[in-house]
Amino acid sequence: MGALPQHLVNGLTVGSLYALLAIGLSLTYGVLRIIHIAHGAVYMLGGMISYTLMVRFRLPPLPAIALTLAACAGVGVVFERWAYRPLRTAPIIVTLISSLGLLLMVENLARIAWGPLTQPYPQFVSLRVYALGSVIVTNLQLLVLALGLALMVALQWCLRHTQVGLATLAAVQNPRGARLCGIDIDAIALVIFAVGSGLAGLAGILEGLYLTSVDPSMGQIFGLKAFVAVVVGGLGSIAGTMLAAYLIGLLEALTAAYVSAGLRDVITFALLVLVLMVRPSGLLGRRVDRA
Amino acid sequence: MTRNESRAFRLRSTVIGLALAVAAGGIAAAQAPDIKVGVFGPLTGPAAADGNGCLYATQLAGDQANAKGGINGRKVTIVSADDQAKPSEGIAAVQKLVSRDGAIAVVSCSYSGATRSAAPVAQQAKVPMVVAYAVHPDITRAGEYAWRIFSLGPVQGHAIAVMAREDGKAGRAAVLWAKNDYGESISTAATQRFTALGGQVVLSEPFALGDKDFTTLLTKVRAATPDVLLVVGYYNEGALLVQQARRLGLTMPVYASDGLSAPKFVELAGTAAEGVVVSAATDLTSSLFKAFAQEFEARHKYVPDSVPSHGYDAMLVVLEALRRGGASADGVLKGLGEMKEFTGVNGTIVFTPEREIRTDQSFWKIQGGRFTQYKLVPYDRVK
Numbered sequence: 092m093g094a095l096p097q098h099l100v101n102g103l104t105v106g107s108l109y110a111l112l113a114i115g116l117s118l119t120y121g122v123l124r125i126i127h128i129a130h131g132a133v134y135m136l137g138g139m140i141s142y143t144l145m146v147r148f149r150l151p152p153l154p155a156i157a158l159t160l161a162a163c164a165g166v167g168v169v170f171e172r173w174a175y176r177p178l179r180t181a182p183i184i185v186t187l188i189s190s191l192g193l194l195l196m197v198e199n200l201a202r203i204a205w206g207p208l209t210q211p212y213p214q215f216v217s218l219r220v221y222a223l224g225s226v227i228v229t230n231l232q233l234l235v236l237a238l239g240l241a242l243m244v245a246l247q248w249c250l251r252h253t254q255v256g257l258a259t260l261a262a263v264q265n266p267r268g269a270r271l272c273g274i275d276i277d278a279i280a281l282v283i284f285a286v287g288s289g290l291a292g293l294a295g296i297l298e299g300l301y302l303t304s305v306d307p308s309m310g311q312i313f314g315l316k317a318f319v320a321v322v323v324g325g326l327g328s329i330a331g332t333m334l335a336a337y338l339i340g341l342l343e344a345l346t347a348a349y350v351s352a353g354l355r356d357v358i359t360f361a362l363l364v365l366v367l368m369v370r371p372s373g374l375l376g377r378r379v380d381r382a
Numbered sequence: 383m384t385r386n387e388s389r390a391f392r393l394r395s396t397v398i399g400l401a402l403a404v405a406a407g408g409i410a411a412a413q414a415p416d417i418k419v420g421v422f423g424p425l426t427g428p429a430a431a432d433g434n435g436c437l438y439a440t441q442l443a444g445d446q447a448n449a450k451g452g453i454n455g456r457k458v459t460i461v462s463a464d465d466q467a468k469p470s471e472g473i474a475a476v477q478k479l480v481s482r483d484g485a486i487a488v489v490s491c492s493y494s495g496a497t498r499s500a501a502p503v504a505q506q507a508k509v510p511m512v513v514a515y516a517v518h519p520d521i522t523r524a525g526e527y528a529w530r531i532f533s534l535g536p537v538q539g540h541a542i543a544v545m546a547r548e549d550g551k552a553g554r555a556a557v558l559w560a561k562n563d564y565g566e567s568i569s570t571a572a573t574q575r576f577t578a579l580g581g582q583v584v585l586s587e588p589f590a591l592g593d594k595d596f597t598t599l600l601t602k603v604r605a606a607t608p609d610v611l612l613v614v615g616y617y618n619e620g621a622l623l624v625q626q627a628r629r630l631g632l633t634m635p636v637y638a639s640d641g642l643s644a645p646k647f648v649e650l651a652g653t654a655a656e657g658v659v660v661s662a663a664t665d666l667t668s669s670l671f672k673a674f675a676q677e678f679e680a681r682h683k684y685v686p687d688s689v690p691s692h693g694y695d696a697m698l699v700v701l702e703a704l705r706r707g708g709a710s711a712d713g714v715l716k717g718l719g720e721m722k723e724f725t726g727v728n729g730t731i732v733f734t735p736e737r738e739i740r741t742d743q744s745f746w747k748i749q750g751g752r753f754t755q756y757k758l759v760p761y762d763r764v765k
Binding site: 101207304343348352 | 426427430561590592595599602605618622629630649650652
């Protein structure tokens with residue numbers, strides 16, 4: 092049991108990355124009822140674009156990160172405007188397939204652009220290791236944790252205290268009702284795609300920094316896990332998604348620690364099935380509207 | 383023309399066209415029949431560095447043979463197939479090479495999983511397959527068409543254990559292994575031999591291919607307090623594992639399987655790779671290896687490691703078999719049977735009746751960001 096605090100720190104760090112990614116998915120599902128699988132591709136672009144800007148174009152880290160976030164937000168806006176909006180009234184399966192197509196297309200383009208190999212990510216934050224008793228925490232873990240939490244809090248604040256945020260919440264709660272009240276769903280869709288994709292890009296950068304490498308396939312399993320967080324947390328429930336993301340991170344760490352690292356993904360997806368069996372609407376979800 | 387007539391005309395022209403095309407193909411084949419040798423391996427996906435490096439090396443061997451006039455005046459052409467290191471794709475790859483591309487011999491530039499599933503396909507098609515570096519024992523058990531020029535997984539596992547116990551003077555070992563054929567066969571043998579030599583394996587844990595976060599596993603390693611860390615896996619996971627280990631303050635020596643003996647491992651792990659000892663059945667100091675490495679680097683702008691050098695040797699073995707037995711699948715098989723001993727860039731190998739090889743196990747150490755020749759474990763000690 093001596094290593095338990097260490098496993099918790101490790102799990103929460105990864106949970107932060109999942110949460111940053113899942114939040115965009117939760118918002119897009121909440122407002123538009125889209126299962127935005129291609130979100131994982133944006134996350135991958137975050138890692139690959141920032142890598143290229145720093146290594147190939149020799150940009151300092153801060154401008155490189157700013158440009159990357161802008162690029163990811165832009166990609167999100169393009170997705171919304173040209174891949175999802177024309178399908179707004181189509182059955183959900185059609186948007187799902189469109190999204191899957193986007194994911195495969197972006198990944199394959201990335202593989203052509205960058206080659207299939209894993210690349211070492213520039214470590215622009217020099218590593219510090221802190222020992223708190225028997226627990227070892229690195230400054231990178233603290234950075235990921237702090238940034239993750241700060242952004243969640245900031246996002247929640249924006250949702251509750253700004254006009255766009257309130258309109259988004261209204262749209263999440265009842266898209267049709269919000270539209271009837273004169274809320275411009277198109278504008279909100281663009282904003283949440285921009286913000287969600289920016290956060291996904293940031294998660295990609297943080298993964299590069301924390302796990303020291305990036306590759307064009309990195310979005311697949313990570314995107315899937317974020318999606319599990321959205322479903323387990325309750326479709327459209329932002330707080331539930333964040334909670335679920337941290338829980339998945341912890342569960343994975345504890346599975347690897349006390350069961351087997353080889354079973355980590357199996358257990359994550361088994362959890363998905365289990366939660367859906369017991370609570371079909373997710374941990375904090377309400378009844379899902381049948382539109 | 384009536385409708386029927388026009389249909390008959392169209393049909394007739396199609397048939398004539400087809401006949402001409404077949405005849406043209408026949409003539410072309412009669413004039414310059416290249417000998418087709420198939421190569422399959424992971425050309426895309428996480429293992430692509432190995433697959434492509436190995437393929438480049440076979441192409442180099444083929445081009446060098448062609449430059450010297452080919453095999454009895456006939457040119458050798460390499461046809462390739464991508465298996466993404468997946469067993470299911472391994473089957474499809476060999477089927478494509480044999481039935482569509484007309485390969486009369488196949489080189490496996492792939493891992494154990496894909497090669498193991500491909501071996502019965504080659505066996506059934508009666509096309510000889512020479513395995514460059516896949517280690518699972520079942521591969522050559524597929525039948526007389528499967529040959530291997532690389533040490534078996536268990537042999538390598540024994541050698542790693544001998545090194546860790548004697549060179550690392552370790553009493554307690556933690557073994558972290560990739561959860562697949564390769565990882566299992568090497569780590570099981572390493573564990574057995576390490577214990578047999580009086581050591582204690584205090585932790586043995588698998589990890590999945592594609593894993594990136596090893597902090598939890600390494601936390602367990604720290605709690606188990608081993609003297610030495612044995613890593614059986616590939617360069618992607620291995621690099622992250624070693625790097626994260628050093629970050630968590632684990633300073634014990636690392637002994638690793640040949641999957642980590644790739645330049646990409648050093649590139650990804652950076653300074654954390656320093657001092658890591660990896661098994662690699664290649665003697666970096668041999669003059670044949672140096673000549674090969676020079677030529678390879680001139681073409682592809684990077685220094686080849688164990689994987690390309692074994693791809694090169696596998697192709698040399700096929701070429702030699704072609705010379706001896708003639709340009710047919712049966713000829714290659716006959717040639718392989720006659721070739722009791724062969725000297726390639728990785729040294730001299732002797733084939734056993736089971737179509738395996740006897741050879742010493744070489745170890746490299748990473749020093750100053752480069753692989754350097756370190757020690758040899760003689761074959762007698764690891765069989």
